[in-house]
Amino acid sequence: MSVQGKYEWVIVDGIGPFFRGYEKRRINWSKIPLAELPVDGAGADRYWAGVCEDMVEFVGRVRAHGYTAVTLDDVAHLVSREGHGDGLSLRVSRLQLEMRRVIGIIKEAGLKVLMTSDVIPMTENQRRGFAGDREAMSKYFKDLLGEFLESFPEVDGVVLRLGEGDGKDVKGDIANELFIKTAAEANVLMGDLLELFDYHERYLICRTWTVGAYPVGDLIWHRKRIQRLLSGITSSYFILSLKYGESDFFRYLPLNQAFHETSVAKVVEFQSRREYEGAGEYPSFIGWQVEAYARQLESAENLVGFSVWVQTGGWHAFRRRSYMGKGSYWVELNSVVTVLVMQHGMRVDEALTKCYGSIKFDAVKQFLELSEEVIMKGLYVEEFAQQKWFFRRVRIPPLLHVYWDSIFFQHPMKKVMKHFVHNKQGAVEQGYAVLENFDRMEQLAQKIGWGTEDVCFMRDTFAMIALSREYLFMPFDQALKDRVMKAKREYKLKYPRSVRPRYRVKTNFDRMAVSHEKLRLLQRVFLRKKRGYRFIDHLLTLYLLGMVYRLFHKRYEKSLPKFARKSAMGIDAVLK
Incomplete structure (x- = not known):
């Protein structure tokens, strides 16, 4: 398949090779487990040789499907900083060496490389040293990114995730702090960082995905919040990355209207390895869904591409790795059809005919x-x-x-x-x-x-x-x-x-003693059908509810489902 098409940016996540031999029963697929990868001895040598072998296969196959860029994780584990300590310094040093080899494989195939970062990653010693000084933390983060851009000139840009940090199960010396609390803070940070990225002529891709924490937690759907984030941003090296809907990668969601209400360069995110729909263990075809969004996106201003998550997302036991070995046929079918529809303007029928021929x-x-x-x-x-x-x-x-x-x-x-x-x-x-x-x-x-x-x-x-x-x-x-x-x-x-x-x-099957009438009252108080906030939301759900939860959560925490308490960032993140 020709890589030529409508968009410059056709992005795929490249985390799959790094899960070679990963034996955890239930895997956090949100990012590469960099804190757990082997970095010393013969076992580490074998592991990294295997990663490179898998990456060669992965890159060859995704390039054949029309992808132009690959994302990898993450900036903080590739920059040495004062105070890291011997163990972390050894890890960062080995990761720098091995990631250069991986990046070289991707670049040799003619693809761009993007590195991810949360806002902001710190060690515990750094966190204590900052003592809540936000100006010092902002400067540290800018310096971190600047050092990365200097050290890795072969990387084409950085993908920032503003509104989500590491899951509760993530181990290691570096943890991600939910630093940005308001759209105004996000705007100041973007403006500051773009001076750096403009200077290096590298791309800064800002993801609007948030989990509801702090006032910026509605960035994915709140029109004024997105406008505040983008105020004054004119850099040609800035790209906004939006999921197709107003929630995570589910069905039954209308197109996110931010595509039509913003003028900056944008990419739309899809997920072919459906984290809520079997993660590639069975057919969960998204072609018609993508086609419907593609038609609506035709009138979106300054859409410069799309990204497809073929491995990233979810906490589960399913472990097929896309585009390697047997991979997942269903994920790769979703992936190639998404490219054919979005990049080449095909209808699903045309895409399927191209893939299987008219006979099948x-x-x-x-x-x-x-x-x-x-x-x-x-x-x-x-x-x-x-x-x-x-x-x-x-x-x-x-x-x-x-x-x-x-x-x-x-x-x-x-x-x-x-x-x-x-x-x-x-x-x-x-x-x-x-x-x-x-x-x-x-x-x-x-x-x-x-x-x-x-x-x-x-x-x-x-x-x-x-x-x-x-x-x-x-x-x-x-x-x-x-x-x-x-x-x-x-x-x-x-x-x-x-x-x-x-x-x-x-x-x-233990019964919960809540009547239908009480549920109806809770629904009226805490839930709303419209995006806009009601007076009661400003008074109760946005502020008092979070305060009450923080005061009494230990008493009632065990009554919540374990997955809500222990997976991802936990229910407490939603209530910040």
Whole structure:
């Protein structure tokens, strides 16, 4: 495939090679685990030789699909700083050496390299030394980036993530502080940094993704917040990076209107390895979704490209590495179709014909349409997914009862979902109805030559998800509990972790004593349908609620689901 096309920036994440031999049962796929990689001895030599071997394959395959740039992690682990200590200095020194080799492989293939950074990374000693002096911290961060740009002239730019830090499970000497609290602070920082990037003629790509922490936490959707961030920015080396929707990489989301309301250079982010939809373990085709967004983006001013996450995102056990070895067929199909649609202006039908030829086209399209229906109606509860709710600074995800690699059979989730879904019988019936698609999907997969292993896994998983809907929306009794526990045992036996990563089936039938009337009151007070804040939000949810949580969270923390407490940044980040 020719790399020539509509956009200069066609970006793919290159973290996959660094997870070679990574043995954790449940993996944090948010970034390369740089603090855990081997840096000493023969084992480290073998590991890094393997990373380079994998990167050669990765780069060759993504370049053939039309990508022009690769992102790697991260700036802070590639710059030596005073006070790092012997252990961290050794790690940084080895990472500098090895990352130069990796960057060289990418550049030799004719691709650009972008390095990521959160705002801002520090050691504990640095944090104590700054003692909250924000001016000194800003200067430190600018110096850090300046030293990086001087040391790595072969890198084409830096991707900054403003509103999210490391997950609670991330270990190591360097941790990321949520430094930016307001759009005004972000604007000052961008202006200051752009002097540096303009001087070095390198690109600064600012991601608007935030998790709701602090007033800047609504940057992804709040029009005035984005305008404040961009005020006075005219640099030709600045690019704004926006996810396609107002939340994370889910379905049922309208296009983020910031694409039409800003004039700076922009890229749109897609995710082909669907972190909430099986992470490449089964077909979750996004071609039609991308096509719909592409048509709407035709009128967006100054769109200069797009990025596709083929590995990054999510906390789960699924471990296929895209574009290496067997990889993930479904991720790579999403990836190449996204490039064909966005970069070459193809319709999905044209893209599929280019990939499979006219002889297989009908079978491929029918298979993908059937699997699309399974995702849209069997994974998402359609009635709930179509609702728009905001809590504080975040849009409530359209998918709750299945999250990352977990299917929830838990009473608090039952209470919440029953409250928001009125056609309960219809939701249950729809969940079971899509299971009828799998016989035909299996036949088509065999005809196309794809094999049926992933389709069978998808069928068994979605049968469990359909049962979870029955639990969520139907009256609960001992017979239903017995069916759930029997299905859970059979699913675990059929897919032992030693053979294939699978979903975790989380059961907790302890009742939560909250009436429908109380839930309705909580909904009216804390949730809203419109983006704009109400008076009660300014008074209660944005300020007092966070204060109350910080005072009493230890008393009630264990009542929250473990994934909300322990994964990503935890629920407390949303309440800052």
